[in-house]
Every structure is written in C-alpha cells, then in structure tokens.
Amino acid sequence: MFEVILDLVIRSMEDAFLEVGIFVGFVLLLFGFINFKKSGAFIASIEKSKKWQPVLGALLGLTPGCGGAIFIMPLFFKNAVTFGTVIATLVATMGDSAFVLIASHPFHYIIVSLMSLIVGIITGYAVDQTNLGASILTKYKKRQKTKEEVKKHHADADHSSLHYECNQFSGCKNDFITHIGHDEGDEIDLLLHHKLKGHQNHDTLGYKVTHKGFFMYWLVLAIALPFGVGELFQFDLGEAIGLNINIAGALGVIGTIFSIVMMIASKKFLGDDTHEETELKAMSLKETIIHNAQDTAFVITWVFVGFLAYELLVLGIGGGDYGIGENMIETALLTTGIFSVFIAASIGIIPGCGPQIIFVTLFTRDLVPFAALFANAISQDGDALLPLIAIDRPSALWATVITTVPGIVFGLLVYWFEIQFF
Template sequence: MGEIWQVFEHAVTITVFVFVAMMVVDYFNVLSEGRLSSLIRGGVWRQYFISSFLGATPGCFGAFLNVSFYVHGLLSFGAMIGGMVATSGDESFVMLALFPKKALLLFGTLFVLGIVFAWISDKIAALLKIKSCQECNLQIVHTSPLDQSLSEQVLVQNFLRISWKRTVLLLGGIIFLIGLTTGIIGPPTWNWEKITLTVLTTIGIAIVGSVSRHHLQEHIWAHIVKRHLWRVFLWSFFAILIVGIGLKYWDLEAFVKAHMVWVMLIAVVIAIIPESGPHLIFVMMFAQGLIPFSVLLASSIVQDGHGMLPLLSYTVRDSVLIKAFNFIFGLAVGLILYVLGV
C-alpha cells in the first residue's frame, strides 16, 4: 500500500507541475499569437526557425500554432515537419519535472534538428513534387482578451460571482500548496524541485484567480483540465507503476539492455500515435537509467503529443506524410547516435 501511495504522490506532483506549466505557456502563447503571425511571414529559413522554436516549447500549444500557420499557408511543408520534429508534447513538462537539465538538452537538440530536417524535407518535397496543404481550409486563430485579465473590474467580478470551476481550481491549488510547503506531498526537503513547484503553484493560483471567465472556461477548464489533465495523471501513474514493478519483480534493466534496438523500434512505432501519454513509458525508463539518450531522442523526434490532431482534421494526407518523414528521421538519428554510444 505504501508503494502505491508513493506512486500516486509522484503522479500527482507531476500532474500539478504539468498543469501549471501548461497554464503559463498557454497564457503567454495567447498573448503573443498575433505577433507571431506577422513575424513568421518571410523567407523559408525564418519559417524553419520559428516553427522549430514553437515546436520545442513545452506542450502542444506551439504545435497547434504551427498547424494554424500551416493551414493559412504561412509555413512550408518542410517547416511543418521541422516543427513536429521539435515537438515533444505534454511529455516535455514531465521531463522538466524529472530531469530538467537533460530535458533542456533534448529540447535544444530537437530545435536544431527541426531546422535541419525542415530544410531537408523541403528539398525532398521539391524532388518528389509534394504539394503541401492541398486539403486544408483556412481557419481563424482563436485568441483571448488576456489584457483585461488583471483589470480591477475583472478581478472583482471573478470573486463576487465566482464560478464553481474557479472555486475547485483555487481550492485544489491552495490545498496542494499547503501540502507541498508542509512536506505532506512532494520533496521532503527544500531543494530546487520543491522551490520550483512552490513558485509554479503560486503562479498557477494567481492565473486561475485573475484570468477572465472566458479564458478560465475555454483555455484552462475545457482544454487543459478536460483534455489533458486526467490523461497526464493516468499515464504518469501507470508508467511509474509499470517501470517500478518491472525493476522490482522482473529484470527489466537486463532485458532492455539486451534488446535496445528493438526497444528503440518499439519507441518510434508507439510515437506515431497522435496522443500524449504512451511516450511517457520511455520518459520514465530514461529517468530510471534504463534507456540511453538516443532512444529518448528518437522517440521524441517522431512523437508530437496532440500536436498532429488538428492537422488530421484538415488533411489526412499531409498528416501521414509528415509522420512518415519524422519516423524515418527519428529512427535514423536514433540508430546513428546509439551506434556512437550516445
């Protein structure tokens, strides 16, 4: 029972970190969205840089922006591939929680590879006469009036007519913050992880309390809570549990090391799934030292969390082509680095 509680506590801590980080990223993405649309217009190298940068930012929001730019004809086929190469989905938040330094190294590597593979993909697309976004319809990029969130009128209305959703989120955040600071949950000592969680949780409470009702409903509740939060918790819980059971009752480490190429192949195949979650098992395995960086990188190149889902609704053809390119790139890079001992 104690082991299950530890797994549960670890999963809750990761989930809260992911939730708050997603809120912060979403907050600034909405604020900067209009500027990005005008900034991205230009040459292909600007497209490669911006799409890869957006992809490398934690979460799926950068990927969603890339899809929006792509269907508006602002990104080339290669730039879209580069953005998806750089995208790690919601797992990026988990990686930041588990191994921040290596996670930043991974994001930086994906960013550079995104630019390189964007250029290569456009060259290949030109040779194969692949035309991008043939089935896409222009979509309106949704924005939210965040500039009004901190006005005195909005703040007063938020608490005079407080909704049950805001109440639940505020109480949940406050309870977690109390548990965190008193040592009931999270790291027992005041290390960087505890300090970071405390600061982020405080920021999260401030965001929940200050944003407009629209932003709370559409961005935080309807999107982050209902679509992401429970998935992050369940995948984190079972990934930690499975890896823990494998280490304790089955010689998982010996099996993985004896079949590393197969593990890499399985990782990139699973990464094809346009869903945040399955990739977490390999994140946890890397955190436990069971797989090398090359396997994690290969999986990260191919997988893009929910980032591909909006594009699937516009064009299945382009989505399949992008996944095919990323699969080849991911497997090639992973195998080369593995042979080199990375």
C-alpha cells in the same frame, strides 16, 4: 499479494503527484501565461518570415506543450507556411511529455531540446528542397468543397459552444473566439470547430466539474508544493512542523485521485489539447488557468499510469519479488538497448500525448536509454497531429513518416555515441 499491489498503487500515486505533478502544474501556468500574451504575435512573425520559417517553426515547436505546434498546422493549408515548417515544428515538439522531463530531469530536457531544434531545422529545410509540399497542397485543394458547399455546411453547423464564457465573464481579448491559422466560416473552421472534438458543452457535468473545480485543484497543488520541494531535497516537511501523519503521502494520493477525476471530466484520454481550446487559451487568462488545470491533471494521470505500470512490471517479472524483478530488468536492458530506439520511434507514431508521457516516465525510472528518449522526442508529434489528421489525412501520414525516419536515424547515432563514450 493484494497488500503489495495496493502499496505499489499508493506509492505510484504519491510519486506521480509529488515528484512530477506539482512542478508540471506550475511550469504549465508559466508557459500558459506566455502563450496567452505572445502566441498571436509569434504566429504573425512566422507568416511574414518565409526564409526563416523552418527555424521559427522549430522554435515554436520547442516550447513545452502542444499549443504552439497546433497553431502551425492550419497555416500550411492557407499557404502561409511551407510543409518544411510543419515538419520542423513537429520534429521539435515533445508535447506534454516535455513537462515531465522538465520536472524530473531538467538537464536532459535542455539537451534533448537543443538536439531536437537542430534536427528539426535540418529536416524542415530538407523537406522544402523537394516538391512534396506543393504536391500535397495541390491534391488538398482538389478535394476541397466549393465555397457554396462550405457556406451551407457552416450555416447548418452548431455554433452554440462558440459563444463562450466571454459573454459572462470579463478578461477576454475579444467577445468571441479569434481564429488563429484560419477564418470563421471556411472549411478548416468546419473541421476544427464543428467536427473535431473541441470545447466542452456548457450544460454537461464534465464542464461544470472542470470549470468550477479548477480553483480547488490549484489549491491542492499549491498546498502540496512545499512538501514536493521537501521530497526533492529529501526533507520531511511534515515531520519538521510536528505532524504525526504522512501528510505528503496523503496529499499525493488526494492530488492523483483529483487529477484522474479532472481528466475523466474533461474527456481527454490520449490527447489533451485541441485547436479550439488552444485558441480559447490565447484569448482568456481565466480560460488558460482552467485548461492548464486540465492539462496538469492529464499529465499527472498518465505519469501515474506509467509509474504503476513500471512497478507492476518489476513485480511481475520477479514473480512477486520486487528485488529480483529489478535485477532481471537491468540485465535485459543491457542486451536489448538498441531495439529500444525502434520501439521509442514506433510509440512516437501514436497521435496524442498520453503514450509519449508514459514513455518519458519510464525513462525517469531508468527503464530506457537516453537514445530511446531522443528517438521518441523526434518521432512524436503530440496533439499537433490531431488537427492535421482532421484537415488532411495524407499530409498527416507524410508528416508521421518523415518525423519517424530522423527519429530512428538520430536515435541510433546517439545510441552509438553512448556505447562508444559512456
């Protein structure tokens, strides 16, 4: 039995890195570069376009990852965007699980994205027809500290991490962090940069591993890329070039182990992006590449966990017989499909991207129906909920409830549509 489990672990490592991870990495690089170039300008356009804010918020949330959605959260408390815009953004975002879907099922990603965009816009405008946003903002302002209290707390806070690599390396837009959605020294700055976990301290082992090991990590990803493409087209590149060992499998295991080490070093377990790090990535291309390596490692690790959980579940249900387990799972899915929509929406309530990545990973293994995938995509708020929780918990609670309801409703509609026509 030990040999069987070890084989499943190795196979899950290979699949996580070669089937998903390497493609996630280079898609992350692409969107990271776009975010570095355009994020500030797009946020400014949202602030100016009051009438179209829910539309623009949903579009920003639609971009893979959590960076765009994270930027929107503090803007509401500055009265720069409506609460409906916040909701539209959260409904549309799939967080880092979007990268998994892009790498494995691009057509499904396009369909989910278009549907999420429509639901996000509808929900956002519906929320703005109510007095909810104004009520939340009024209560938030009553709980705010006075300017004198904020000034004192800010003066006493540790600012050492804000002196950032731009003092040592070139390539930054500015010498210090340029805040997006708030100002230096205000209450949101205290919450997002001094109380919520942000950038790693420079003297820690984790910082040294991630900021010195990122080049080697990208090198492993680059070497593995042609082998992953070969696997995609069922072509053994190693055999074609005359190698007698399973080089693709070896790269898959090495890459996944490297990913786990990178994730542990970056101390990211449920969520992989903070507001502070998103600001840093918008400032520095080098920091974008470093943090994209961390983001890739985070996704690959959770995909590996999802793949391995699936393999062990099949083995366990089959009583040690993998084939029997697969047949039993297929039978169970036919009878419990509708409940998966409620389960998917419930998982979406969990802040952070880790559990959502596992759920999407199970979809890639045909363990959940498309309707459940869509319900989870609508319900989940990814890492964007974390700064909202830090700033104002009641608004985060309202956001969670509001995004979960359309997740269940539209998930059930899609499930009914699947049953009727497919």
